[in-house]
Every structure is written in structure tokens, then in C-alpha cells.
Amino acid sequence: MSLDRLDDPDHPAFGMGQAVDLLGVTPAYLRNLDAAGLVSPARSEGGHRRWSRAQLDRIVALRELTEHGHTLASAAAILDLRADLADERARHAATTEERDRARRERDTARDERDVARRELGSTRGEEPQG
Incomplete structure (x- = not known):
């Protein structure tokens, strides 16, 4: 495995538990964003969602905007x-x-x-x- 992928903001490196911990959201919130097509995480071979840093940044921005009334x-x-x-x-x-x-x-x-x-x-x- 090349560690260069860890520098790639689009590499799907974060599983559900990591994303939930980093963002302070619930798994249901992340699943809802996926279902709505607002953030589409990659899937592991086992079908588990995997998010990239860029997607986590988008989720943070979505939350900030919704907290401001959007x-x-x-x-x-x-x-x-x-x-x-x-x-x-x-x-x-x-x-x-x-x-x-x-x-x-x-x-x-x-x-x-x-x-x-x-x-x-x-x-x-x-x-x-x-």
C-alpha cells in the first residue's frame, strides 16, 4: 500500500465510526446525506461507506450552512x-x-x-x- 494516497483529499480513507467521531454527527445523518445524494461515499468491498477528507469537509460546510438556517x-x-x-x-x-x-x-x-x-x-x- 502506498502512503501517497493518504495525502489525496479524495481518497476514501474514513469509515463510518471515524467519520462520526471526527464530525460529531450520528451515523443516521451520514446515511441521510448519502441517500439524498448530497455526499456519496465510496464503498469498501464489504459494502461499507468510506469517506474522503474532501467529503468530510463538504459535510462540515453543509452542517454550518444548515445551522445558519439553510x-x-x-x-x-x-x-x-x-x-x-x-x-x-x-x-x-x-x-x-x-x-x-x-x-x-x-x-x-x-x-x-x-x-x-x-x-x-x-x-x-x-x-x-x-
Whole structure:
């Protein structure tokens, strides 16, 4: 067994007892989240539920939102929208970086072109152009 999986937030490392202890919830609460399709844990070969750290984080966030008056459905929608927003922000940042890199390359190419033109003009005895 590779211990690298323990660093993976999506690796289903926590059984029911561990999840209940870590989260301070009942097994029924976790089963209800699974039945509602709000958090779908992996299953062991024996059919036991196994949660990942990312899923435990989602459960914590669901609880916090419901404690602030949201229904489970609206809490799940909020979390999904937050995830979508984070994905779009990351995509935007990557696109912005790509654009900026392309602009730097363009500017470098223009500078090199201008230097080459000046050098070519000076070898021909022409006046430098500004």
C-alpha cells in the first residue's frame, strides 16, 4: 500500500465510526446525506461507506450552512455554486496568465524585430528610424 494516497483529499480513507467521531454527527445523518445524494461515499468491498477528507469537509460546510438556517438542498446548491465559482476563477487566472505570456512574447519579438531593422539599416548606411 502506498502512503501517497493518504495525502489525496479524495481518497476514501474514513469509515463510518471515524467519520462520526471526527464530525460529531450520528451515523443516521451520514446515511441521510448519502441517500439524498448530497455526499456519496465510496464503498469498501464489504459494502461499507468510506469517506474522503474532501467529503468530510463538504459535510462540515453543509452542517454550518444548515445551522445558519439553510435547508440541506439550498446548502448543497450554495456549495456547488462556490465550487463552480472557484473553478471559473482558476480558469480565468490561467487564461489571464496565458494572455500576459503571449503579450510578453509579442513585445520581445517586436523588440528583436526593431533591433534587427536598426542593425540592417546601419549596415546599409541609412539613417536610423525612430
